[in-house]
């Protein structure tokens with residue numbers, strides 16, 4: 001059987017796939033419009049954030065699984081896959097630690113304004129008075145919206161910093177140090193830092209809007225390492241300018257599909273907003289764990305016909 005890997009994938013794990021009898025076409029630079037021409041004879045397509053559209057799904061007759069080597073699968077046309085009887089799978093939880101590590105990094109960066117500190121220093125500007133105004137995290141309340149695999153990892157890390165952790169989710173996990181609040185608006189109103197961990201879907205689109213920014217405490221922080229669509233970016237800019245809200249996001253509207261090149265966003269150069277390059281999952285530890293699970297999905301299917309982590313079950 002043949003796997004097309006159309007995104008960056010650790011090379012030692014590619015060898016493991018070959019050792020298991022899978023023919024591998026490793027083309028990490030393919031973009032959305034290249035995949036249909038490259039997947040005609042593939043049984044498996046593996047991607048990270050590269051888009052797999054309906055044309056790709058319909059391009060070949062042997063396609064069995066589209067595997068999102070990661071968590072959020074909004075880059076895959078799940079409807080087209082379901083109509084064609086192709087399973088879409090992901091690797092839930094495997095990159096959670098890395099995302100939680102970045103979220104903590106963003107929180108500390110905002111509190112201490114580390115990126116601005118460094119930028120000023122490199123520009124020859126010394127401003128100890130300005131940068132000595134941090135509030136600190138100890139004793140502050142962290143509100144987690146969406147307490148799944150990532151939320152649980154963040155809770156543990158925030159606790160180690162002496163933060164009080166509150167959470168909002170329909171599914172409640174016991175024993176993870178999170179005090180659940182069933183009303184999301186209440187959670188927002190009591191939190192000094194809010195971190196979002198919800199999937200992109202019609203219910204969460206534009207969820208964090210003027211109304212929710214209006215409920216946030218003055219100068220509170222908002223962290224988004226989930227999906228850009230969850231936040232109304234105009235409302236965010238307004239809240240930053242009018243209410244002193246501070247934000248750090250790893251995802252934004254108009255994220256380029258390519259791995260390098262130019263980028264343009266309305267969040268550029270807004271004081272109080274930090275944007276990173278959608279790197280939440282990009283640590284060696286996380287990508288090894290994701291690759292191992294991806295291989296498990298492919299090899300299990302090739303050997304036993306079983307499908308792990310299918311997200312489009314009927």
Ligand code: 3PG
Nearest residue numbers: 048049070071072278281
């Ligand atoms: C995910 O959904 O797994 C994360 O957003 C990571 O995406 P990436 O693998 O494209 O970096």
